[in-house]
Amino acid sequence: MDRSRKASADKILILGIDGMDPSLTKRFVDEGKMPNTKKFLERGAQREDLIMQGGHPTVTPPMWTTLATGAYPVTHGITCFYRQSKESLDTIEYNLDSSNCHAEQLWNVFAEAGKKTLVWHWPGSSWPPSSSSPNLSVVDGTQPGNVNMGVAIVDPEKLLIASVKTEEVTYKKQAASDGDVPCVISDLKVQKSTFNLAESVKAKKKVRILLTLADGEGAMPEAPFDVVYSPIKDAAGWADAPADAREFTMLHGHGLIRRPCLILKNAEGIYDRVAIYKSKKETEPMVVLVKGVYVRDLLDEAIRDDDEKVLANRNMRILHLDPNGEQVRMWISAGMDTTNDDLWHPKSLFRTVTENVAFPQPTCLIGNATIQIAKECMIATWQATADWQADTLNYLIEKENFEVIFSHFHNIDLQGHMIIHNMKKGGKGNPEDYSQMMEDVYRQTDGYIGRFLHLLDEGWTVLIVSDHAAVCPEHDVPLIGDMTGVNVALMRELGFTNIKQDAEGNDLREIDWANTKAVASRGNHIYLNIKGRDKYGIVEPEDQYEVEEEIMTALYGYKDKITGKRVIAMALRNQDAVLLGMGGPESGDINYWTAEGYNYDHCDSLSTTRGYGGTSVSPIFMAAGPGFKTGFKTERIIREVDVAPTVAVIGGVRMPAQCEGAPVYQILSEEF
Structure with a gap:
């Protein structure tokens, strides 16, 4: 094996748990409700508060890509759940595609260094496989919900x-x-890729004009x-x-x-x-x-x-x-096609899992229908997935001899979307119902973590990380920004976006480009409608600076009609957004974030945002096993870009080519 530095660990497992909140985790650990996580922490190294400083935007595909590459979105190019179409400002495109990523993924480095490597449902630039190494296996990653969810649902819930x-x-x-369920992709079409080792996913471009909260992310529950x-x-x-x-x-x-x-x-x-x-x-x-x-x-x-x-x-x-x-x-539940191996590379891995463990599990998407369905069906379905995934990963470790595994589990995030907004107001039950369900989800996660504790006694190094968490909003959320399309309301109120109307004066879902200076598209991006660049541009290029200034001034001056307080935390020009890891050709002319208390749940938030009920947007970081100090707490700020280089050092391989983070030296057992 040709590796440039000595490895501290020969076997590495990354347990990625989407949406896992360090603040809630610490509280439940301290209350004795997550005993397996407590055992892990006692053997591991992390901050006292378990916080990892998250990157931006605080949404799944960009941050899992950052965790895999050690690069910021301005570098790797994944800047929201969807990507902005170059054809028109009202159009967004599918973005969970490795061909859109401009940074090298760490799993390719391990595979090319001779390590048998598995990438398991990592929803950030993992599919199709981007290395021809025979050491690399990849399962799905085309959507965050669950393995095979995008291609194998053949009968609805x-x-x-x-x-x-x-x-x-x-x-x-x-x-x-x-x-609608905007962040859940369940109808992907698979086509042969130009990359001959795998298949890629074809998903349609979308024109989504959002007039109310229920048109976009608000429809998710x-x-x-x-x-x-x-x-x-x-x-x-x-x-x-x-x-x-x-x-x-x-x-x-x-x-x-x-x-x-x-x-x-x-x-x-x-x-x-x-x-x-x-x-x-x-x-x-x-x-x-x-x-x-x-x-x-x-x-x-x-x-x-x-x-x-x-x-x-x-x-x-x-x-x-x-x-x-x-x-x-x-x-x-939804019916899952037991024969669909479209998103498994190599395809023999699908047979190995289904013949020796079980079939991929369905996902419950109607948890908000009633409290009973949430408790008895949604949580139970994710328990079935937790059991299947833990059984599968342990089988592949024991029988197929994988040495490095990048895994992702989406139970907290997707269940959280059904729960977290109701922790203050109660939804279809009372607030206590939803707070208890959130606790139950974290207990479930603790059980999942417990399925891998034995690996610490078998020479494995294990890291537990999340991409972001989510907050329960304190107030009504402003209708600006939505990861699923162009959110019209606030920008229209400020006079920058206009939409067409029919003869009776009813709003149409069509932008009036002749009277639109700018649109808020996706989670954090505002695009000016510039002549010569955009299809229907009206803003003169030489006026771009002044129009940006006008928009940012209006955003900062906008007040919530009930509280009288600002709803925008920060707005930056594209060139300045690099300070938060954004900007560049895949970001808007302006990037902005909503103020604390006015966040939908996570995508529109700064990564330091906190919310009602002890919730936060920060991701989590915990690590234990060979290469890390035992029972150690660091005061260092651990950034999301630091995960990949830390794992590279532990594994004794080179840094990914575009890596911008640094190893978390303070928690490593070896002095550097």
Whole structure:
């Protein structure tokens, strides 16, 4: 092995946990609610407050790319969840693509140095693989939610409601909500890449004009879901059914797949379980669901977009079963295609995992529908994912002999989007419900961490990091900036953006470019509408400085109508944004951040922002094992760009080519 410096550790695992908050973690550790994390800290090295100084913008793809490269977004070029299209200022483009990254990833350095390296669902410039080294394996990374979520969902998440009062079986698409889930990508298309080792993801460009909070990120907790309605009747026409059984019908495939179900009594004569059959001709059920029990990995048919039937895995739970059998409510997860290996390199790795561990798990996106669904389905689904991912990574370590692993787990962030906004106001429950659920999510994370503690006794070095955390807002958020498109309201109020209207004066989702000086696009970017640069430009290039000054002055002067306080913390010209690691050709003419208390949750925030209920936006850093001091606390500010060079030093490999951080010398066991 040709390596330029001596390694302190031969085996390295990065446990990336998206959205993990150092402030909440420390509180729960101190309260005795995260015992595994406490054990890790006692063996590790980190700051007393567990804080890592986050980069900007505080959103998933840029920061996971920074963690992988040691470079700031101004250098690696990933400056938000989506990227700004060069074609038009109202258009954004898919951005979780390694070809958009201009900085070398550390995993390529390890692989090319001879280390068997795995990149596991790292949502920051990991797919398609950007090295031809045979030592490199990559799984997904095309969206943050869950492994295979972008390509393998073949049947949507839904509720089933059966009742004696219902007259006919019906399937209603998106019946419960007309919302959107902007940061969740679940409909990617895969195409052959020019890079012959893998495949890349093709996603459409989007024109998104946002007029209200519910048009963009604010719609995230209100995910639409399908509903199946079925009558309940006395069982009839079955090959084998108890005389007192009742029946209803379950639908999959948007209503094209029918599964008859029996409602069965227990020994006390109470209806307490549901048996699902492939047809009434069968004498044995596919599965029996018991009230109150979450069931994983139910295998049944689903229908792909090309009308082909495939075997899919689903999870289910009975939410309510009337003791007299007159009503049933069930949650049914999305169906995941058990054959889809599009985002696995090499493809043999997919077979290794699915044949020896289990299939990738579905994700619950309707946790905000009710408190019950959040507690009994969303959290349970992420527990299933935690178990599957921990089982898989441990199997690959033990049986496939991976030596360096970059892993990502999204449980805190995605569940947090369903929970954190309600910790103050209560949402569909009371504030205590949501605070307890947040605690439950961190307990879940502690269990996940506990699955890897044994590695510290087996010579492994383990780092636990996050990309950012999130805050519960104190006040109503200003309608400027949204990672999913062009947010019109505040910029329109200030007179810089205008939209077209119909003959009746109703707003249209179309920019009036002839009367628009600038737009706020994505999370932190304002673009001037400049002649000669932009398609419909009206601002003269020589006036750019003055218009930027006008916009920034207006932003700083804008006050919340209730509190009377400013809502913008900082606004910088592109050339000045480099001070916070932004700027450059992939950033707006102006970069800005909302003031503390007025943040949506994280993307629009400075990384030092704090929020209601002890929440914060800062990412976390903890490290233990060979190469690090034991039980050590440092006062050094650990920056997000410092993770990659620290891991490089521990692993004895060169720095990634564009690395701008420095090793955290103070916590290393070896003096430098």
